[in-house]
Amino acid sequence: MTFYALTFALLGVGLYGLLAKRNMLKKVLGLVILEYAVNLLLVAVGYRAGRGAPILQPGEDPAAFVAGSVDPLPQVLVLTSIVIGLGATMLLMAMVLRLHQRYGTLDVDRMDRLKG
Amino acid sequence: MRSDRDGLSAIVQVVARWTLVMIVVYGLAVACFGHLTPGGGFAGGVALACGFVLATLAFGGGSGPAAALHRRVAALEASGALAFLGLAALGWTAGHFLQAWTPRGAAFTLVSAPFLVLINLAILLKVGAGLFAGFMVLVLFDRGLAPTGGGEGET
Amino acid sequence: MDAILIGLAAFLVLGSVAALEMKHLLSAVITVGIVGMGLSILFLLLGAPDIAITQVVVEVIVVTVMIRATTRTADEEPGPPRSLATVVAGVGAVLVLVGVGVAAFAALPRFGAARPMPSDWYLAQASTATGGANVVTAILLDFRGYDTLGEATVILVAIAGALLVARHVRGDGEAGGGRRPPPPAAKPPASGSEAAGA
CATH class of the missing domain: 1.20.5 (Single alpha-helices involved in coiled-coils or other helix-helix interfaces)
Structure with a gap:
């Protein structure tokens, strides 16, 4: 349960960065941390203590394999989510650089004032 | 950034030349054996993109081994996507879309699941070229160049 | 084993806080890179080597891209304090999140004991149905x-x-x-x- 609590704390840290920070780059970092937390939570939900990776070894008994490996399904979804997160981060970075070029600052409050 | 145009120092370039080969081979291996060992097309593709990024940073974007890649990165990504769709469409010959249509070989060898290997390679090409294109967009941002295609004439 | 997992998770939380509170942007980006590498080790310990490999390479690209961005932008400067309404709204949102989170986590199975139904079928059928190990x-x-x-x-x-x-x-x-x-x-x-x- 402590592990879940820490994952939830990581989620909170990411959300804090996304909401409270003014610097756009810090906001992106907060989003990245939020992604970490969600991915970690999904993998942790499929974890079972004392079991190995869901990869069949040559000569391994199938029944023992089913009983001895962690849940593969959350891992598949997380694998998808990591790569999508990378694409989203790149898109965000392009937008951040564009905003910086446009306003000369990364501070969202200052951008608001400049826009008037 | 000066380094984009001229590349980094000779020491970095020599080291990069050696590590580049290893990174590309690692990416290909991770993708090819993704159905037997940890890894797959996505991990291999991102590793391949890392190699391309290293080449760009070390040798510069305008000349050297990275330049030819820049011109073809869009075509590479498109061919990866089309290969994926083509492989998926060939599944109709066996029943339905995305059906594994290839015959299967002996277990625990490269050909034990040819469909997975082919799809992994298509994803490798698509993800590797796509993420490298994304990196080029961000690196070339303040130079006002088109990241793919016609931008090379200016450097 | 549990102590290692919890220690690594605590490291991730502390590292994330440090990254967000740093004034120097380049240091913040590098700290997030370190957190990502720690996350990759955690994935490996949780029995997910596929995700661990992907996380490492993704982390390298993210940090490279973000370092490129930080080298041409200035560091964070302290601005005027936020208005009271904004702070109250933020604290309220966090309280709602904590309430919903506690309710949601109470419904989860105990850590390390999960076993949903479909996965057994996948584990049993995958190698014979697809040929992949x-x-x-x-x-x-x-x-x-x-x-x-x-x-x-x-x-x-x-x-x-x-x-x-x-x-x-x-x-x-x-x-x-x-x-x-x-x-x-x-x-x-x-x-x-x-x-x-x-």
């Missing part, structure tokens, strides 16, 4: 191939979007007849990058 790849590319197709589409759209945002800048520059005039609050560029880019 790695069950994660077998599910990703065969049983749930449509997920992967959608994922590839999302990456394509994301990269095309980044390309569009960058191209837009170039179009503006051409229409305006050269570089954009510096905005009122502009600081001198952090390095010689502006001159090299002109």
Whole structure:
């Protein structure tokens, strides 16, 4: 349960960065941390203590394999989510650089004032 | 950034030349054996993109081994996507879309699941070229160049 | 084993806080990179080597891209304090999140004891049905191939979007007849990058 609590704390840290920070780059970092937390939570939900990776070894008994490996399904979804997160981060970075070029600052409050 | 145009120092370039080969081979291996060992097309593709990024940073974007890649990165990504769709469409010959249509070989060898290997390679090409294109967009941002295609004439 | 997992998770939380509270942007980006590497070790210990490999390589690219961005932007400066209403709204949102989170986590199975139904079928059938020994790849590319197709589409759209945002800048520059005039609050560029880019 402590592990879940820490994952939830990581989620909170990411959300804090996304909401409270003014610097756009810090906001992106907060989003990245939020992604970490969600991915970690999904993998942790499929974890079972004392079991190995869901990869069949040559000569391994199938029944023992089913009983001895962690849940593969959350891992598949997380694998998808990591790569999508990378694409989203790149898109965000392009937008951040564009905003910086446009306003000369990364501070969202200052951008608001400049826009008037 | 000066380094984009001229590349980094000779020491970095020599080291990069050696590590580049290893990174590309690692990416290909991770993708090819993704159905037997940890890894797959996505991990291999991102590793391949890392190699391309290293080449760009070390040798510069305008000349050297990275330049030819820049011109073809869009075509590479498109061919990866089309290969994926083509492989998926060939599944109709066996029943339905995305059906594994290839015959299967002996277990625990490269050909034990040819469909997975082919799809992994298509994803490798698509993800590797796509993420490298994304990196080029961000690196070339303040130079006002088109990241793919016609931008090379200016450097 | 549990102590290692919990220790690593605590490291991730502390590292994230440190990254967000740092004044120097480059240090913050590098700290997030370290957190990502720690996350990769955690994935490995949780029995997910596929995700661990992907996390490492993704982390390298994210940190490289973000370092490129930070080298041409200035560090964070303290601005005027936020208004009371904003702070109250933020604290309220956090309290709601904690309430919902506690209720949701109470419904989860105990950590390390989960066993949903469909996964046993996947684990038993994957190697015979697809020929792949790695069950994660077998599910990703065969049983749930449509997920992967959608994922590839999302990456394509994301990269095309980044390309569009960058191209837009170039179009503006051409229409305006050269570089954009510096905005009122502009600081001198952090390095010689502006001159090299002109």
